Amino acid sequence: MRSGPRAAVILRAAGLIASVALYAAVVSRPAQDATTAADRLGCVDAHAVGVQALMMAGLLAGWIFGETAVRWVTLAAQALLPWASDQRRRAYVRAVAFAAIAGGGAVNFLWVNPAVNLFIDVHRPLFVEASLLVYLMGVAGGAAWFLLLDWQGWLGFLVTPAMALMLVSAGVVGRGWC
Amino acid sequence: MAVLKCDLCGRESDRPLQAGGHTFCCHGCRELWGVLGDEGMAALRSGPEVINWEAVWEAGEADPGQQAAGHEVRTASLALSGLWCASCAQLIHHVVSRRPGVLGVRVDFAAARAEVAYDATVTGVAQLDDAIARLGYGAREGADMAPRGSDPVLLWRLGVAVFLTAVIMMFSVPIWSGYLPDLGPPARTALAVSLWALATPVVFWAGWPFLRGAAVSIRHALPTMDVLVAVGSVAAYAYSCVAVVTGGRYLYFDTAGMIVSFLLLGRNLELGARERVTRVLSLLAGMAEKSAWVVRDGVETQVAVAAVAVGDEVVVRPGQRVPVDGVVFEGESAVDESLLTGEPVAVTKAARDIVYAGTLNTYGRMVVRVTRASDDTVLGRTVLAMREAQARKGAWQRLADSVLRVFVPLVLGISALTFAVGYRFGHLGVGPALLRAIATLVIACPCALAVTTPLAVLAGSQRLGRRGVLLRRGDAVERAATVDTVLVDKTGTLTRGRMHVSDVFPDDPALLSQAAAVESGSEHPIAAAVVEAAGRRGLAIPAVEEFRALPGLGAQGRVGGRRVRVGAAAEALPPHLDRLRARWEAAGRTVLAVSRDDEVAGIMSVEDGVRPEAADAVARLAAMGVAVEMITGDAPGPAQAVAEAVGIAHWRARCRPDEKAGRVRALQEAGRRVAFVGDGVNDALALVQADLGLALATGADIAVEAGQLTLVHPDLRTLPEVLEASRETVATIRVNLWWALVYNVLALPAAALGFASPALAALAMVCSSALVLGNTLRLMGGVPWRMIRGVLAVVAFAAVLGVVAWQGV
Numbered sequence: 006m007r008s009g010p011r012a013a014v015i016l017r018a019a020g021l022i023a024s025v026a027l028y029a030a031v032v033s034r035p036a037q038d039a040t041t042a043a044d045r046l047g048c049v050d051a052h053a054v055g056v057q058a059l060m061m062a063g064l065l066a067g068w069i070f071g072e073t074a075v076r077w078v079t080l081a082a083q084a085l086l087p088w089a090s091d092q093r094r095r096a097y098v099r100a101v102a103f104a105a106i107a108g109g110g111a112v113n114f115l116w117v118n119p120a121v122n123l124f125i126d127v128h129r130p131l132f133v134e135a136s137l138l139v140y141l142m143g144v145a146g147g148a149a150w151f152l153l154l155d156w157q158g159w160l161g162f163l164v165t166p167a168m169a170l171m172l173v174s175a176g177v178v179g180r181g182w183c
Numbered sequence: 184m185a186v187l188k189c190d191l192c193g194r195e196s197d198r199p200l201q202a203g204g205h206t207f208c209c210h211g212c213r214e215l216w217g218v219l220g221d222e223g224m225a226a227l228r229s230g231p232e233v234i235n236w237e238a239v240w241e242a243g244e245a246d247p248g249q250q251a252a253g254h255e256v257r258t259a260s261l262a263l264s265g266l267w268c269a270s271c272a273q274l275i276h277h278v279v280s281r282r283p284g285v286l287g288v289r290v291d292f293a294a295a296r297a298e299v300a301y302d303a304t305v306t307g308v309a310q311l312d313d314a315i316a317r318l319g320y321g322a323r324e325g326a327d328m329a330p331r332g333s334d335p336v337l338l339w340r341l342g343v344a345v346f347l348t349a350v351i352m353m354f355s356v357p358i359w360s361g362y363l364p365d366l367g368p369p370a371r372t373a374l375a376v377s378l379w380a381l382a383t384p385v386v387f388w389a390g391w392p393f394l395r396g397a398a399v400s401i402r403h404a405l406p407t408m409d410v411l412v413a414v415g416s417v418a419a420y421a422y423s424c425v426a427v428v429t430g431g432r433y434l435y436f437d438t439a440g441m442i443v444s445f446l447l448l449g450r451n452l453e454l455g456a457r458e459r460v461t462r463v464l465s466l467l468a469g470m471a472e473k474s475a476w477v478v479r480d481g482v483e484t485q486v487a488v489a490a491v492a493v494g495d496e497v498v499v500r501p502g503q504r505v506p507v508d509g510v511v512f513e514g515e516s517a518v519d520e521s522l523l524t525g526e527p528v529a530v531t532k533a534a535r536d537i538v539y540a541g542t543l544n545t546y547g548r549m550v551v552r553v554t555r556a557s558d559d560t561v562l563g564r565t566v567l568a569m570r571e572a573q574a575r576k577g578a579w580q581r582l583a584d585s586v587l588r589v590f591v592p593l594v595l596g597i598s599a600l601t602f603a604v605g606y607r608f609g610h611l612g613v614g615p616a617l618l619r620a621i622a623t624l625v626i627a628c629p630c631a632l633a634v635t636t637p638l639a640v641l642a643g644s645q646r647l648g649r650r651g652v653l654l655r656r657g658d659a660v661e662r663a664a665t666v667d668t669v670l671v672d673k674t675g676t677l678t679r680g681r682m683h684v685s686d687v688f689p690d691d692p693a694l695l696s697q698a699a700a701v702e703s704g705s706e707h708p709i710a711a712a713v714v715e716a717a718g719r720r721g722l723a724i725p726a727v728e729e730f731r732a733l734p735g736l737g738a739q740g741r742v743g744g745r746r747v748r749v750g751a752a753a754e755a756l757p758p759h760l761d762r763l764r765a766r767w768e769a770a771g772r773t774v775l776a777v778s779r780d781d782e783v784a785g786i787m788s789v790e791d792g793v794r795p796e797a798a799d800a801v802a803r804l805a806a807m808g809v810a811v812e813m814i815t816g817d818a819p820g821p822a823q824a825v826a827e828a829v830g831i832a833h834w835r836a837r838c839r840p841d842e843k844a845g846r847v848r849a850l851q852e853a854g855r856r857v858a859f860v861g862d863g864v865n866d867a868l869a870l871v872q873a874d875l876g877l878a879l880a881t882g883a884d885i886a887v888e889a890g891q892l893t894l895v896h897p898d899l900r901t902l903p904e905v906l907e908a909s910r911e912t913v914a915t916i917r918v919n920l921w922w923a924l925v926y927n928v929l930a931l932p933a934a935a936l937g938f939a940s941p942a943l944a945a946l947a948m949v950c951s952s953a954l955v956l957g958n959t960l961r962l963m964g965g966v967p968w969r970m971i972r973g974v975l976a977v978v979a980f981a982a983v984l985g986v987v988a989w990q991g992v
Contacts, residue, residue: 028984034991086338097338104346112350120370124357128365133988134356137981 020069027062031055032136037126044123052122053113056139057166060109063143064150064165068158071151078152102149106161109146110168256286258473258487259308261297263290264321275315282306282314297322300487337392341447344389347381348440354378355437364432375427375434382436386420390443392450410591411624416442418621471541471562472506478550488557495553499544508555511536516547594931598623601935619937626934652892652905659891661916662875663909665856669804669902670847670869672861673815673825676879677899678791682709684716685772687787688763694785696722698749698777700742704730709773710738712789713749737775748778760786771824790821797829800899805830807903810855814843814869843869860902877902919955926951 030036036055043051067074078101082094116122125135150161263275275297280288284305289298299311308324315322354377357363363371387394393416396409419439426434475491476483476498483498488506491497496512499505505518517529520542529545532538538551540560557563598620605616647660671677687695699717702710704727717724727747730740737750756764756776764774764786772788804811813826813834822836835846843859847869850857859866859873870876877892894901 025984025987029987029992032988032991037991097342101342104342108346108350112353118370118373120367121373124362124366124370128362129989131357131362133985136988137984138353138356140984141981 017069020065024062024066024069027058027065028136028140031058031062032132037132041123041126044119044126047119049117049119049122052119052126053116056113056116059136059139060143060146061162061166063140063145064147064161065143066140067144067147067149068151068161069147070144071148071155071158074148075152078148099153102152105145105149106153106165109142110165112142256487257301257303259299259301259311259324260473261299261308261311261315261322261324263297263315264323275320279311279314282311285311337447337451340389340392341444341451344385344440344444344447347385347389348437348444351378351381351385351440352437354381355434358434358437363434371430378434378436379424379427382420382423382439385440385443386416389447390416393443393446411594412442412446414595415439415624418624422621472504475506476500491553491556493553493556495556497551497553499538499549499551501544501546501548503544505538505540505542505544505551507551507553507557508537508539508560509551509553511538511549512552513550514548516549517545519543519545590927594624594927597931597935605937619935623931623934626930647892647905647908652894652901659875660909660912662856662891663858663906664913666809666858666875666906666909668810668812668850668855669858669860670843670850670873671811671813671831672843672859672866672869673813673822674791675862676860677797677813677825677829678793682712682773682789682791684712685788685790686767687716687785688760689785691785692720692722694777695720695787696724697742697745697747697779698775698787700725700727701730701738701740701747701749703727704740705732705738709775709789710749713775713787716787745779746781748781749775751775756783756786768820771821773821793825793828794899796898796900800902801830803900803903804906807906809903809906812846814838814846816840816843840866840868844872847872858906860899877905915958919958922954922958923951 040051040055043049078098079094082098086094086097125131146161146165147158150158150165152158154160276288276290279285279290279297279299282301284302285299286302287300290296297315301307301311312322312324354374357366357374363374366374390413393409393412397413401410416439419435419442423434423436423439425431472488474485475488477486477491478484478496478498491507497507497509499516501516511532511534513534515531515533518532518538519529520539532549537554538544538549539562540555541562601623602616602620605611605619609616611619684695695713695717699714699722702713703724704710714724725742727740727742730738732738737748739746739748739750741747751774755761760776760783767774767786767788770788770790772790775787775789776783777785777787801811811831811833813822813829813831815822815825815834815836816838819836822834826832826834835842838846843866847857847859851872851874856874858875858877859869860877860879861870862879866878870878875891877894879894892905
């Protein structure tokens with residue numbers, strides 16, 4: 006009877022470690038040097054891939070802590086919609102989850118500008134803040150996927166990067182890889 | 184006399200009203216203009232999809248007198264939606280009453296309903312709905328519209344504002360970090376224009392309620408928070424626009440978005456309060472009959488209740504609710520008066536007995552002579568009193584209004600002074616002086632002031648929720664904090680509300696089993712108690728034949744060949760039983776006599792047990808310095824017994840609902856802050872009249888709706904806990920308000936003297952809000968630690984990620 010919760014804890018810990026490891030790999034010096042070099046040449050795909058990896062790391066963290074996020078979101082919905090039916094509340098929460106996923110995807114347009122990418126690369130505090138923000142957006146996206154699809158929310162790991170990379174590649178067909 | 188055209192509806196009027204350079208035909212139009220403003224009015228007149236005045240008026244004036252004669256008169260009860268304020272109701276009344284075929288209209292803003300009497304040969308409900316829809320409101324016959332307490336548009340505004348503001352804040356990182364001037368011109372322009380584009384819908388669409396409110400406020404020279412919010416958000420927005428154009432170092436788009444988002448959050452949290460009154464009034468309205476059968480010249484004619492006059496004779500059929508207050512003139516029946524008395528026992532009514540509107544006639548036909556009709560009935564007066572009580576503002580809302588009445592003009596004055604002094608004496612030039620004045624407005628914008636009360640109330644409500652107390656009104660916590668007197672209903676509140684047999688004499692199992700056999704055929708609560716008592720003693724309940732219920736008197740039947748009758752011990756009893764009856768009645772019990780073959784064989788007493796925790800609750804209230812009084816519709820005997828059992832010294836018996844409310848009012852007039860605790864329909868008026876109404880969730884729906892607080896678990900010990908928690912909550916609100924004021928007192932001069940850099944202003948606002956939030960979270964007792972642990976874990980995790988990124992591991 007106790008193996009269920011213990012397994013869940015182990016799974017979460019493993020997921021969190023994997024998430025942090027992926028994050029650390031993306032923001033590591035070698036990876037950053039390579040990205041900055043590509044940005045100096047005006048090539049955006051290296052930066053876009055890095056951002057997507059950060060987003061994926063966040064998605065993983067958001068997904069494994071999805072149950073907690075759902076509890077918090079439910080509490081917030083009860084506070085904001087005290088008179089609404091549960092069904093109506095769920096509809097609003099789902100709409101917010103869709104918005105979080107769509108909003109997270111839309112921000113990818115930001116990384117199609119090599120000047121912005123380079124500016125972020127060379128200003129360390131800004132780079133740290135941007136990395137954290139992207140990771141946080143990933144966490145929000147992961148929680149949103151969990152909210153929409155429960156444990157089937159892992160599908161978000163396929164949809165989110167595919168959507169983002171399609172957006173990026175559509176915007177920079179001629180200036181992807183150098 | 185000059186005949187002028189109304190600037191809003193286009194009607195000609197020989198008694199026009201003037202306001203703001205406009206001419207109006209009526210108060211409703213003038214007030215509607217006051218809400219909508221010039222732009223809104225122009226939109227109304229020009230937008231055929233919203234309103235088409237020509238179509239509304241084309242049919243011309245109705246002539247009620249002509250149309251009523253010989254035509255089919257009907258009434259429609261329409262549920263309305265989209266009402267913004269009372270002038271909307273006026274407008275609907277104004278327009279619908281002039282529709283052809285409409286004989287009379289009554290629009291109730293509080294209940295969001297319209298009652299329309301119309302000639303069905305000329306118009307119909309669909310046309311009425313259509314006319315109202317063309318005014319921009321929703322109308323549907325019968326059922327209520329979607330609850331107004333959860334305004335979906337306002338929620339969308341909040342959602343859009345929060346989402347866009349989050350994006351703005353994310354993009355504002357380079358600005359906060361001071362890197363904006365380091366960006367190349369294209370990137371800088373792209374970033375600034377993006378922020379501008381994102382902030383525009385937040386300020387002008389999401390923030391529209393504040394802009395509109397500010398416009399109305401300024402027009403009526405009544406400063407409200409809307410003015411500061413609107414000026415603050417627009418000023419931050421305008422400052423940033425100028426900075427974008429002139430290449431300024433800092434942009435305040437995130438500040439503008441935060442102001443709007445914060446205040447929309449507060450407004451959404453508070454909106455639910457309006458929903459309650461609609462529900463209560465709908466429930467009460469459902470109990471009022473719409474029509475009555477009046478005897479005129481020996482013929483029964485169905486007429487609208489509004490047309491029934493005092494002195495008329497009204498026929499009340501079985502199963503029908505009594506439409507008016509009156510005296511029974513002919514016939515006999517049992518009437519369920521639980522609406523008024525809370526007692527679930529049908530009362531026998533015969534000639535010369537009084538009956539009340541809304542009570543249910545169970546089986547007989549009665550003719551009632553009307554003594555009070557329409558709104559003058561007890562039910563009608565209850566509804567009116569509830570509307571009046573609901574119209575009052577919460578104490579803290581009044582305080583906030585008072586503060587803002589001074590604060591808003593003060594800030595505006597300081598801002599103007601800052602500009603004048605900076606320009607005239609500081610030689611700053613128009614631009615810098617103007618920016619400093621705008622900074623003063625921005626830094627003074629009362630975000631914390633706006634969120635502090637709803638946030639604290641929310642925290643307080645969560646704390647109460649864990650104790651099984653539900654808030655049904657936003658200002659309930661504020662009301663509870665000041666309570667110094669508690670009035671408690673007896674039946675169902677201090678007592679369990681469940682009858683049980685307490686004594687049987689003689690203690691003969693056969694007597695009880697025979698009585699239970701007869702009572703098993705009845706659904707009366709007392710009968711259920713007798714059957715339950717027999718079952719509890721393990722007695723077999725024999726079969727009953729020739730069962731007959733005697734409404735108001737008891738029941739009888741043949742058990743084992745003997746005729747057994749169980750009922751009120753009204754007849755003469757043998758002396759030893761009579762003495763026992765007197766003693767039991769003095770102890771507050773209801774006494775039943777059991778007769779076999781018309782000879783009294785014994786008596787039994789039935790009573791409603793006092794809640795075991797009631798005495799403890801009363802003692803704790805007394806220890807807190809709260810006076811406790813009991814008030815009940817029951818007889819003095821049971822009232823005294825219960826009062827003594829729980830330790831209440833002051834009590835009143837045989838009180839009607841309006842007398843209960845009257846007692847509450849009397850105490851209030853004596854300067855007391857009164858809480859009323861009840862569970863019955865008969866308590867609804869007192870619950871609303873009281874400064875704080877606490878209803879037991881196990882009670883009647885109307886009582887629950889009428890109370891500001893609902894006790895989910897009928898444990899009266901929650902009562903002192905509610906008062907204690909509320910006092911702490913209000914103390915927190917008070918500290919938060921003081922903080923907001925101190926913050927502004929410090930921040931305003933800093934901004935006026937030019938010391939408020941953008942980073943400092945942003946930091947001050949965030950710190951102010953965080954302090955309010957932290958102080959408020961204390962109210963949640965043990966929960967904050969869990970939340971704080973969670974937040975600390977998230978912050979620590981983010982810090983680790985930040986270090987990892989900084990070091991580039």
